[in-house]
Amino acid sequence: MRQLLLLLFLTPVLGACTWVHMAPGASAVRIAPSAPTGCQKLGEVEVSVKHSIAFIERNQLRVQDELETLARNEGPGLGADTMHAMTEPLNGTQRFAAWRCGG
Numbered sequence: 001m002r003q004l005l006l007l008l009f010l011t012p013v014l015g016a017c018t019w020v021h022m023a024p025g026a027s028a029v030r031i032a033p034s035a036p037t038g039c040q041k042l043g044e045v046e047v048s049v050k051h052s053i054a055f056i057e058r059n060q061l062r063v064q065d066e067l068e069t070l071a072r073n074e075g076p077g078l079g080a081d082t083m084h085a086m087t088e089p090l091n092g093t094q095r096f097a098a099w100r101c102g103g
Contacts, residue, residue, distance in 0.1 A: 029075030039101035051092030
């Protein structure tokens with residue numbers, strides 16, 4: 001019984017946790033709402049995070065935020081300054097296209 005109460009107490013707390021942090025240089029990479037025009041496509045990446053903990057779904061906005069952060073983290077390594085989602089998040093996984101739009 002004690003373990004069940006502890007799990008019920010910790011679930012909202014764990015669901016609010018962010019485990020993904022911005023990598024150096026990633027803050028200069030933006031997330032575009034759609035494929036940008038006049039930019040060079042550099043490639044695609046697939047990122048993923050935990051979407052559930054102990055069979056309990058995490059907050060979908062938090063999962064989306066973490067997926068975007070992971071995509072932005074990939075940008076500098078590809079020479080990209082812009083990322084855009086190619087798919088909707090599914091089970092904590094999402095595909096992004098990487099673009100270079102700036103000079």
